[in-house]
């Protein structure tokens with residue numbers, strides 16, 4: 381199958397800090413090693429308001445590192461992410477947190493379901 | 495199912511360091527994308543004493559980033575965490591370790607069971 | 609079951625750096641939420657020599673954060689770790705890499721099998 | 723089985739920074755605890771071009787920490803990685819991102835399939 385159709389990442393957060401030109405951000409990384417384009421709906425869940433959604437596509441045999449800070453999601457606000465794909469894919473979420481005096485990364489593969 | 499009912503995180507530790515107003519902490523991030531409120535019991539296991547527990551709820555369609563340093567768990571003491579939910583959820587545990595000269599993050603999705 | 613009997617961590621490495629009293633290290637964190645003591649054999653696999661092993665126990669209802677730099681494993685040498693337990697447990701491996709000018713953490717839940 | 727035959731890592735990226743002699747890099751760590759040599763084909767998927775591949779072997783009872791920055795993959799270019807092995811293995815991907823003023827690690831176990 382080369383993946384799963386649903387992926388979950390509970391710890392989402394786009395930090396507010398920046399250092400020079402580099403802004404803190406998260407990347408939702410998606411790989412589609414199958415022969416069909418993956419059409420993906422991404423849901424953002426919050427602590428205190430209703431979910432938002434966004435759609436992307438990943439062509440066959442391609443990677444996509446989607447910058448989550450460019451989709452209109454508020455910075456400095458905790459959220460969780462669920463993504464639903466028309467075809468099996470694999471997803472990983474990474475965060476870069478930078479500021480005047482720090483620069484740190486964290487990452488995890490997601491929780492998956494068919 | 496959109497998740498699992500039991501989640502496990504063996505590496506729990508609330509570091510003692512702080513930098514200015516920012517204190518080291520851990521966040522247990524929980525997402526509930528289903529239609530029922532998730533009632534969750536969190537167990538803290540230690541190396542040298544009996545477990546402690548704490549209860550939270552996550553409403554349907556919501557995220558919760560639970561600060562573990564505000565629950566009365568001792569700082570600087572290794573522990574492990576298990577969480578049991580009445581309905582399927584997904585969990586991720588992240589740690590921020592800061593001090594006068596450092597600021598670092600780490601994260602992982604949990605181990606899950608039904 | 610509250611866990612699995614076998615856990616695998618391919619990226620093992622005890623860095624050589626230290627900062628003051630703090631030495632780089634890895635912690636293999638094990639949680640046993642069941643009612644029997646977990647007897648665990650840990651195997652270290654190397655790139656260029658035969659495996660080494662070490663045994664630990666984790667009592668029922670307890671956590672153990674095992675410092676891997678205190679077991680006689682050489683520093684600065686890549687390895688992989690497999691752990692076999694008599695009863696189901698959950699494991700996570702974390703690394704602290706420190707030096708004069710850096711202090712960084714990384715972690716992952718392991719790969720598991722029955 | 724002591725592993726799985728296919729492993730997936732969506733967030734691949736070899737950063738451009740270096741500090742002194744230390745260059746940013748990624749390590750694909752592979753462990754083979756079985757009795758047969760694992761013959762592994764690694765596929766690199768990109769956002770804007772066709773995949774590349776590379777082959778390695780891991781002998782029985784051995785670890786391999788494969789430096790991905792020494793295989794001809796371009797630096798500073800997002801990618802995703804899939805590895806297919808003739809026999810079950812376990813894989814973890816770690817990134818070291820260094821620069822004049824930063825040094826940070828991140829890691830995750832992969833997504834696996836038979």
Ligand SMILES: [Mg+2]
Pocket residue numbers: 485486487488599600601602713714715716827828829830
């Ligand atoms: Mg990490």
Ligand SMILES: [Mg+2]
Pocket residue numbers: 484485486487598599600601712713714715826827828829
């Ligand atoms: Mg990190």
Ligand SMILES: [Mg+2]
Pocket residue numbers: 485486487599600601713714715827828829
């Ligand atoms: Mg990390």
Ligand SMILES: [Mg+2]
Pocket residue numbers: 486487488600601602714715716828829830
């Ligand atoms: Mg991680």
